[in-house]
Amino acid sequence: MSMIVRRVALDNFRKFRARHEIAGLAPGLNLVVAPNETGKSTLMEAVRAALFLRHKSTIALVRSFQPHGDDVAPEVELDFTIDGAPHALTKRFLKSAKVELTGPGGRVQGEAAEQRLQELFGFGQQSTKLNADTMGALGLLWVPQAEGLAPAVPGELVRSGLGGALQEETGALLGSAAFDRVRSQVDKDCTRWLTKTRKPTGELKQAADDVALAETELAAAVAAHARLEGTFDELERRREELRLLREELADPEGAARRADLASQLEQARAAAQLLATADQRLARTAAERERLQKLAERQAQLVQTEERHRADLARVQAERQGQGDTLTALRDRLAAGNAARAEARTMRDAARHALAAGQAQAAEHARAEALRRATDRLATLQALEAEQAALAERPGQTVDRTVLEELAALEGAMVQAQAALDAGAARVEYQGPAPLLADGAPLPHGEWLLTKEVRLDLGDGRTLWLRPPASLAGAEARLAEARGRHSALLAQHGAPNLPALREGDRIAREAAGELRALTARIAAATPADPLLELTAGPEALKRLLQGAAPDDGGDTAAPDVPALAQALDRAEQALAVADDRAVASQAALDEAATGDGQLAIAQARAQTELDRTCEELAAIAGDCADLPVRFAAANQAEAEALLAHDQAGRAAQVSDEGAIRRQIERADRERAAAEAKRGELERAIATLETTISLEGEKGLGERLATARQEEAAARALLDRLQLEADTVSLLRDVLDSAREELGRTIIGPVAKRAARHIGRILPGCAPSFDAALSLQGIHRNGVEEGCEHLSRGTQEQLAVLSRMAFAEMLGEQGHPVSLVLDDPLVWSDDLRLDAMIDLLEEVAGTMQVIVLTCRERAFRGMGGNRVELVAA
């Protein structure tokens, strides 16, 4: 539905104290250019007030329309067409407030006019405020200056308008401000009970905590109560026990039984006494019988022993007799052995002396032989020493081999130097009268070689310098040096020349070789001889033989020492044999003597045993008189005692004193235990009574009942709050689901429409809207950018573009739309501004667009109708 604003006039409205109007507004694009502070925005506010504020309203906003300090009636006139039908609206505020609307249906005034306006423009009842929710589509599309940057936020009416527009398509309905209020209240309730992660908080948490506390208290109360009840039960049990125990203690049967037992005990004691006496008698008779029996046995045993000892003694005495003869024979043999041993020892001593004398004589003989051989070696030595002296006389001396080699080298060097001089030196020859002086000496005649600098005195103060080549100076010096060294070496070794020196050396070396051979022979001729205590060397030999006379005793023959030694061995062996024989005889004698001693001991022992047995037999002889008769009597007495004992035993067995005593003891013990138990129970009961008295005062029963009820109440409260929390939680989820669901069905088409415009200005960008159809941001290259993060220019362009989209959609759906932009696009760069102007021109083809601006230059290129605000 097209809506065209034709004319706006205002009187007494804010700064417009006088009547002003803007007329000639046309369909399509209109540009109102006016400088700042000329009232463009006031104009727009006046139009909005005329349509959307009740004429009778006296709110502060309306009062603010009066020019400052004036008490007048602000008035607005508005001419417009809707779908070609012309309408004229006049609205006056405060003083004589009125509204009048003239249209195709005639003229209406007052409330009817307000009603008509609502119907025409599809907004809610005129409100006391100018807000998007109440102004409907025009509220969204008429953008005040201050809101140029804000993204379009469709109000409730617009959203439902759009929803209505899409109803056929989606069958859905859009939400409203009421939804937001409900949602906010539900959310508040939710956060009252649940955290974001749906954990209990606030009262709900407090209630859960209270339940836990109440449970704890209940458990404590139950426990305390149970303890007290337990004490009661225990007391009752103990009292019952005590009652039974007292009855038991007071029972007369117990005392009677005790007396009966005492009497039984007395009887048993008497029987036991009788049995003890019978026991003693039986023991006595049995002992007598046993003693006699043992006496008879002992006597028989001693008789046998006596006979055995007598036989033993006779046997030992016979053995000892034989042993005496053997001893005599052995003694004789020992005396003979000892005599033979003394003789052998004498023979051995004689042989030992003969060997010693023979050995001394043989040593003497050997020394004489050695002395004779030494004398022979002295003669040889003397001949050799004579040869040695002769060799020492030979001429010549040895020269070191290096001296000979150096001399030979010097001679070579002298020849080389001389040859060099002969070849390189200038030859000088002087012929003439002498004296011509050279270096102060007269110059010889004839040719000579110039080998050094020579000064010739030519007389009359004339001097001639002869200088040889520099190369000859070294040769001359080397020659002189070699000659000097050569002569010095020869002089040092006392030789006229090198050959003579070499000859002398050869003679000397030969003599030295012979001398060494002689020295070796002398050493061989003078060895050491231990027999004569002679050391090696010629001097020792000479000292030994100095003054010694030759020994002529060498004719005596040497004794036969080995034969003498053999004789000694034989004598030693004979002695050893005699020793062995004597020792063997002694051993045999010793053994026989020992045997005899043992027999003597055995004889003495046998005698002693025999004597003792005879004595014992004699001792018991008196007691053994009438033995068989007495034994028979003892047997009889024992049999009688045994009989009496059996009778007493049977009597004692019938009344067992121990058993009776034990019964009595047990009965006594039982009574004592019962009495102790009674005391114990009485004490326990007193303690329990004290406990009950103390605990009872605590009112545990009441405490338990209270705790039970409080726990139940806490639990009920928790359940109630939990149910409440679950309810609001569910409601919140459902509200969100509803919004999401509807958002999906509505946002899609809106976003699609807006994307078409936005894509032209911001290529590659798609808008995104939230559930309330508020522009949230754009998708660029797959990245979501929130409006608040975009540049101001882009934000402003998006605000305009999204409004264009809404305007188109609302227009298509039959809503009266016109787009009014108050000072738009102030942040846009030139390129974007041009694109936006193109787009506005295009949109102006389908609806009226009014641009209010102070920037004449910026919009100079924009086509459309230009109008001015003028005083009427």
Place this chain on the structure above:
Amino acid sequence: MRFIHTADWQLGKPFASLPTEVRNALDEARFDAIDAIGCAAAAHGAAHVLVAGDVFDTEHPSERTIGQAVQAMAAHPCHWWLLPGNHDSARNGGLWDRVDRWAGRFQQARITCLLEAVPHELEPGAWLLPAPLLHRHNLDDPTEAFDRMETPAGALRIGLAHGSIRDFGSRGEANNLLPPDRARRSALDYLALGDWHGALQVDERTWYAGTPEPDRFERDDPGQCLAVTLSPGAPPQVERVRTGRFQWLQRDWRIDSAADLLAETARLLAAADPGNALLRLTLAGMVTMADRLAIRDALVDDLAHRLRHLDLREGGLVASPTPEDLATLQREGMLGRAAALLHERIEAGGSDAPLARRALERLFVEAARAGDKA
């Protein structure tokens, strides 16, 4: 002769699930009842008050409970005969020793704790035959002892016992059962019983006194005691005397609209003493959303404040949105959609349905509020 028959005082009952102010008032009323009984005795010229058991709510009441009780009794010249019941049985060295100790602190107090089944001569020619409970649960008939209690010929025999008549079946306590013809069997002129909290005549000579101050939602009657006149050879003359302050009312209302509720409420308020009434109200029925909201307001904002206490059980009251309700919300766009989603859940049934119903109700409430704000 004349005496007061009472029972089931249940002193020390906590009422912890109720708000503190209600709780305190109820607690106080229990002790006031003793005073009322004492006054009734004076008014009817009765020298004896026979209490047939359950003087205390528990065997282990607090010292204050005992002290207050004894003090209240000591303020009246009548003789108080206290019989241990199942709540306050006469176990060795327990509660009743404490009562005796307290009684000893008030010189003028005439209180006898009947801890043994032996007859007491109340006044010349009138004998009291008590059947105290020695345990909380007694399988044997405690009144059997009456048969063995000899009294002088021609003397009045007044039995005092605590327990359920066997014929009560499940309504009484399962233990402590008494034969219905005990009075006849034991030649009693009157059998004073306790345990049943309402006053009740069992036969010509057997009565339950009921509680002097009710402690639960059981019957509407206020608390009372019985003033009994006995003459040899004549049936007893029994008069009910009101002693209780609070009424514990129970109402189950089936309502189909807010108007139904208002009508019922008006009837209730006209008949009762609301300031001293505790009401357990159970609502059932199906109403519109709008009515549901009106009902809620009427109960929570009005009735609850008039009564001493309101125990509201409205789980059975179903608020079902009418097509108009839904249409109203649908005008709100997304709210309408949310209502529809919840409605679907309710229609689907299942365990979610009750919660969804509550949520829908809540949605209507919030939507209504949001509308008011706008």
